[in-house]
Amino acid sequence: MIRLSGVCKSYGTARVVDQVSAEIPSEGVTSIIGPNGAGKSTLLSLISRLQPMDAGSVAVGGLDVAATGSRELARTMAILRQENHLTMRLKVRDLVAFGRFPHSGGRPTAEDRGHIEYALEQLDLLTLADRFVDELSGGQRQRAFIAMVLAQDTGYLLLDEPLNNLDMKHSVEMMRLLRRLADELGKTVVVVIHDINFASCYSDTILAMRGGRLLHQGTPGQIMQPEVLREVYDIDIRIEEIDGNRIGVYFA
Amino acid sequence: MADRAAVPQAPELTARRRSGLPRAASPAVVLAMLAIATLAAVVLFMTLDLRGNLGYVLPRRAVKVAAMLLVAVAVGLSTLMFQTVTANRILTPSIMGFDSLYLFIQTALVFAVGGSTLATAPVVGKFAAEVLLMVLFSGLLYRWLFTGGARSLHLMLLVGIVLGTLFRGGSSLLQRLMDPSEYIILQDLFFASFNQVDPALLWASAAVVGAIAAAAWRLRHTLDVLALGRDTAVNLGVDHRRVVSWVLLMCSVLVAVSTALVGPVTFFGLLVVSLGYQLCREYSHRWLLPIVGLLGAVALIGGQLVLEQVFGFDTALSIIIEFAGGILFLFLLLKGSLK
Incomplete structure (x- = not known):
């Protein structure tokens, strides 16, 4: 479980994350949605200690993020x-191998190699493994980085807009992979996502943010409501139920 | 006719160059070749044109070679590590004003204590004090610059140039104010030269450079991770702030040592490290650290050899290095490495 209590962050005088308290349940997919500038990415980087928070505390799996060693x-x-x-030229396999650094400190064992190959396979990168990362397309590069964090083999996986640069096929495959990681391997996956329909179809919990505040937290059924989405996004979104998934229609 | 005859050979030549080019060689082969080249340069430097009183000439040459080796390793390693922790390929300690800071400290010391006091002070003690001051100041100054969040490289470059100018301006102000005889003592320190190195200083420097090189070698895997950028390094469990502070500290000691030995060489590090990246196919500090060190040694000793034998001491090595390095720097800027 990830427990947030009273988390705040300001840049200068602008409050980008404002008193966010929430509990993100274990073993499932949680999506954070909201308009641009809602503080989603900042919240994710506070949870993951990439940035220090101004106030509040975060505990990931019982570990206080501010007090626990980085390793x-x-x-x-x-x-x-x-x-x-x-900034340097790296092959895809070498990049993914960095995911094992927290475990092996740069000297990969046979077990580490297993994790690396698994991650490459899961992200459909085996044929690209010996190519240089800077020679790949945006989507392929995105997958290479995701393979790296997958190889890290952690109970908690936080991804900031993992669908960035991905085409439809790879977007769907990415979300299915995240679902599988949660269902089969019991991982806790938290994603910041822009497409509310992907959030609706693939997550167990949705956190809706706006202006640095957490407005709503609930199941896709609770969040995918016209009045809730209106409050979050300021536009009217029609909700249709297709094959048991709630889909927002907002294109016209 | 000569031109026409050369044409058919061209494809052959490129084919041979492509297969024989170091770029295609594995890092181990590159390293071995560089080690041989370094050894050859050292032997040539020691033995070429050897005449007169050997008991006088040989020790003098040995001191020179040792100083060049130390400076090569110090400049190469400090530049490589600096570029790694700042995740860029253009900024070097010299460009960020590290050696101007050292010269400023030197000048301020002469100004405050007096040149004659300083000249009679024990060399090693004086050197230790200078290095200590350097570490203190660069620690304060550069730590906050590089351990914070993402900053633009353009901004850093500007900050470096401004700081460098500030320190140089401060130095020249103090030089105007000081006694002319004291100024002459200082002047010797300001131009890179391998012709006047204090042997006592050499031993102290060797110990310092050796200790830091060993520490860098122990950090090699962490350095690989740091080169991925701050966020990725933090994600992979590197205590970014602490490690970057350590590495910057190591860099400032190395810069202080090399500047104290021979004076400032601004673009030498950039030159050697850029070449090192080209030669080393594998991005890994396991290979980069020794390759950059040896490459620096070959460039310095080889350069000095050519300078002494071909140009007959007509010019200072630093001028050639700065010329080649400056061109490379412009090339890197234009090529768009600055992103």
């Missing part, structure tokens, strides 16, 4: 930010 946290939770660029 121990790295074996508990993995985070991938939206933008990742490399």
